[in-house]
Amino acid sequence: MNAGADKGFQLYRRGGLLYLQAPLLAECGNVIHAFSTRAGGCSEGAMASLNTAFHTGDEYSRVWENRRRFLGHWGFQPGDVVAAIQVHGVGIREAGAADRGRGAVPRSFLGEGDALITAAPGLPLTGYAADCLLLFLAAPDVPAVALAHAGWRGTLQNMAGQVAAALQRRFGADSAAMLAAVSPGICGRCYVVGRDVAGQFIEAGWSGKPYLWKASGGAFHLDLAAINEVQLRRAGIKPEHLAPGGCWCTSCRPDLFYSYRREKGKTGRMMGLIALRKAGPAGEVKDS
Ligand SMILES: [Zn+2]
Structure with a gap:
């Protein structure tokens, strides 16, 4: 286990739903967050x-129902969802109250962006x-929150x-x-990349364990979480x-997670969710 792993994402069950939360964020008080698994849906x-x-x-209709089951545990409806079209870039979009529902249905998204x-x-x-990876960030002093998507392209461009x-x-x-909390994602042992991708990481200074190391046949293992953690620090x-x-490796755990690599592209997606809690009428912080 990594140092500080007890602060990282842990698995919980509520009814038929399995999901993960990071105690570090859960204990912060004014932040609602979760990462879904593939369990408990209707697809x-x-x-x-x-x-x-x-x-x-x-x-x-199945995606809508799955979102309803997951989001309902945190007091949200599928119609509330805010999302951007993820394009493996480093575009960042700010969402305001008027953007509620921008991402609830296809073609309603905030536009392209990975954070x-x-x-x-x-x-x-x-x-x-x-x-x-999904990167969950909270700035309790503002307060503000962020959610970023980082595959190899986003990681190479320092999305974190x-x-x-x-x-x-x-x-x-x-x-x-x-x-900041780093979501489950494909582990370095499962994630094998070719010379072309590896070369770009070597050029960016990510050479050697625990970031990038040689696999068989001229390929390389790439550990996205290890790199993102350094970038966050x-x-x-x-x-x-x-x-x-x-x-938590998405490829090692087919019981819990979808894996694009493992399933050769034909698979579902987990959802990461983060929100600031609404203050109650007396300024008291409570569940929305
Ligand atoms: Zn793995």
């Missing part, structure tokens, strides 16, 4: 069962992954550092107060405020 076949993304070829930030309470930012910088630039967040996030990934 079938390769999408079985809690696929949360429309673009996978799943039936629209969302907001300071609006009660607005559920979502991201979608099946091997790629860019989204932390966006919270500072846009909201005046202090990186020394920021919290370089962005000023304190080690005690960082919940590492690497404990």
Whole structure:
């Protein structure tokens, strides 16, 4: 287990739903967050069962129902979902209260972008992954939250550092107060890349274990979580405020997770959710 793994994502069950939360964020008080698993949904076949993304070829009504089951545990409806079209870039979009529902149905999305930030309470930012990482960030001093999607392309372009910088630039967040948690994703042992991708990481300084090491046949193992953790620390996030990934591999656990690599592209997506809690009438913080 990694150092600090007890702060990282843990598996929980509520009714038929299995999901993960990071104690580091759960204990912060004003942040709602979760990462879904494939358990407890209504989709079938390769999408079985809690696929949360429309673009996978799943039936629209099943995705809506899966989102309803997952989001309902945190007081949200499928119609509340905020999402951008993930394009493996480092575009960052700010969402405001008026953007509620931008991502609830196909063609309603906020536009292209791989990270969302907001300071609006009660607005559920979502991201979608099946091997790629989702980075959950909270700036309790603002307060503000962010959710970023990082596969190899986003990692190579330092998505982690860019989204932390966006919270500072846009909201005046202090990186020394920021919290970050790295979602389940494909592990370095399962994730094998060719010379072309490996060469770009070597050029960027990510050579050797635990980041990039030789596999058989001239290929390389790439550990996205290990790199993203360093990038988050370089962005000023304190080690005690960082919940590492690497404990849950989406490819090693077909019972819990979809894996794009393992299923050769024909698979569903897990949803990452983060929101700021709404303050109650007396300024009291409670579930929305
Ligand atoms: Zn693995």
